[in-house]
Amino acid sequence: MDVFPDFDGLAGIGDLKEVVGALLMFALAIAVLMLVVSAIIWAVAASHGNYATASKGRVGVLVALGGAVLAGAGVAWMNWLIGIGQHL
Template structure:
């Protein structure tokens, strides 16, 4: 008795890849824009001596940087998983 996976069970894998890629690209663009905004606010706040806002902006830069890294890595990971699934 031979058991093989059903390769026709996932017909919409191309649609899944394009939708997930578009959503992760949107998240990456938002993260990079927030990184730029927080960096500008951090520089202005530090220059004017408002260290409370500078600290919050620095935290925003770190969070936006982490989100950008995760969104970029998410695209790579999703493509790897889809490629791995198609080779099974």
Template sequence: MDVFPDFDGLGGIGDLRQVVGALLTFVLIVAVLMVIVSAIIWAIASANGNHAAAGKARTGVLVALGAAVLAGGGVAWLNWLVDLGRQL
């Protein structure tokens, strides 16, 4: 008995890529807006000597950058897995 991979197992992969692309766009727009707002708050808080607010704004900038990196990495990982699945 021979066992072969199911080549039709990736049906609807085009729809999945469209959904992931739309989610990536949404996440990246929100991340850029978060970076802008947090950077403005960081600058204002630092100029006024409010170190607590400046620290929270700095954390906001780092979290937004991390979210953008993870979102981009997630899409790259999904594309790699789909391509790997097609090669089987």
């Protein structure tokens, strides 16, 4: 049995794919910028002995990594679900 979603069933689905791809690119770019800024804040604050700000920089790094992982894994997860749908 070959079951696959009909991506051409809706009008404008090509435009929707482009918008989602652009949003994913912005999410990944913002996550990378946040990672760089938070890492710099973490390093400068730790070297100056300001451990409260260093802790906030560390949290920013972890949030940026989590956001990048979630944004990148969303595409892989959706492709995995589509692949499973073919085998049901």
